Amino acid sequence: MPSFELSARKPFNFLSVVDSHGWRQLAPFRVDEDNLCYVDRLSSGRVLEYRISKSADGVTVSTKKSLSAAERREVSDRVRWMLNLEMDFSAFYAACKGEPKLARARKLARGRLLRSPTLFEDVIKTILTTNTLWAATKNMSAKLVSVLGSVSDEDPEIRAFPTPEQIAASTPAEIQEKVRVGYRAPAIHELGVRVASGGFDLEALKTSPLSTPELRKEFMKINGIGPYAAANLLMILGRHDFIPIDSSALAIVSAEWYRGKPVTAEHVERRFKKWGAHKGLAFWFWDWKDNQS
DNA sequence: GGTAGACCTGGACGC
DNA sequence: GCGTCCAGGTCTACC
Numbered sequence A: 001m002p003s004f005e006l007s008a009r010k011p012f013n014f015l016s017v018v019d020s021h022g023w024r025q026l027a028p029f030r031v032d033e034d035n036l037c038y039v040d041r042l043s044s045g046r047v048l049e050y051r052i053s054k055s056a057d058g059v060t061v062s063t064k065k066s067l068s069a070a071e072r073r074e075v076s077d078r079v080r081w082m083l084n085l086e087m088d089f090s091a092f093y094a095a096c097k098g099e100p101k102l103a104r105a106r107k108l109a110r111g112r113l114l115r116s117p118t119l120f121e122d123v124i125k126t127i128l129t130t131n132t133l134w135a136a137t138k139n140m141s142a143k144l145v146s147v148l149g150s151v152s153d154e155d156p157e158i159r160a161f162p163t164p165e166q167i168a169a170s171t172p173a174e175i176q177e178k179v180r181v182g183y184r185a186p187a188i189h190e191l192g193v194r195v196a197s198g199g200f201d202l203e204a205l206k207t208s209p210l211s212t213p214e215l216r217k218e219f220m221k222i223n224g225i226g227p228y229a230a231a232n233l234l235m236i237l238g239r240h241d242f243i244p245i246d247s248s249a250l251a252i253v254s255a256e257w258y259r260g261k262p263v264t265a266e267h268v269e270r271r272f273k274k275w276g277a278h279k280g281l282a283f284w285f286w287d288w289k290d291n292q293s
Numbered sequence B: 001g002g003t004a005g006a007c008c009t010g011g012a013c014g015c
Numbered sequence C: 001g002c003g004t005c006c007a008g009g010t011c012t013a014c015c
Helices: A014-018 A069-083 A090-096 A100-107 A119-129 A134-148 A164-169 A172-179 A182-196 A202-207 A212-220 A227-236 A247-257 A265-284
Strands: A003-007 A029-032 A035-041 A047-054 A058-063
Touching: A003 A069, A014 A047, A035 A069, A047 A069, A058 A069, A090 A100, A090 A265, A119 A134, A119 A182, A119 A202, A119 A227, A134 A172, A164 A182, A172 A182, A182 A202, A202 A212, A212 A227, A227 A265, A247 A265
Parallel strands: none
Antiparallel strands: A003 A058, A029 A035, A035 A047, A047 A058
């Protein structure tokens, strides 16, 4: 099986990235034992699955068939992005010192969040997490891939996440009916159209010079993206100064400090205010009483 | 600027 | 079975 190595900035813990949130469960990701697999559609149109596993210096990326030099460069760039191999978390780990609830985060080199190769895919998936159960999010993501994604010529069993063009070529009614995303269909289709037409360079936001509050506003201009979803996307981009506060966030904060009594977003903010630019990370990797994973 | 109500879906739950 | 509730929120209308 053809393979190559990618190094990571230290400290690096492969499983801490894979387990950083639920993305590994959303198609076209899958986990096979301790390997992370992803079906990608390269710029050439070739659809293939690559398998990522830990190595001494970072990760090993393997494919069933060989890649051209250009394809290998493309896959390398995408895997580096997906696992955030280059990011420096030393300031966060320094801030964690003296906080027992973040001792494991430091010890396990937590901080990196698994992300999709494109911001487009992560925005769509974030929309799929809103106002629903996680099981339904997984279903919607799987259907989006199986209904609209490109099938591989090399393996008809695998499909990639649909491109903006593929989503734009569909209709909101078709997306709602076949992908079962409900009221989210118009927002998903609209984003596909905007990106496919070239009217919205969503991927440019990956490296935007905008301040985090300005970038948050940009995300919130997207239909279907509110405060929770914008904060989630900022976390994915490595901007950690907003907390994605959803109903489960309220529940765990309530259990942690308020004996299960109802709390608001302000309670969450107050508890993590002191972490400043690391607020999102401190929240995300806190050792919650009710979540010892 | 703050808030109530509608919004798709499908799994869980009670009957 | 069947009906109801509600979840990893957002949007809009209204005050």
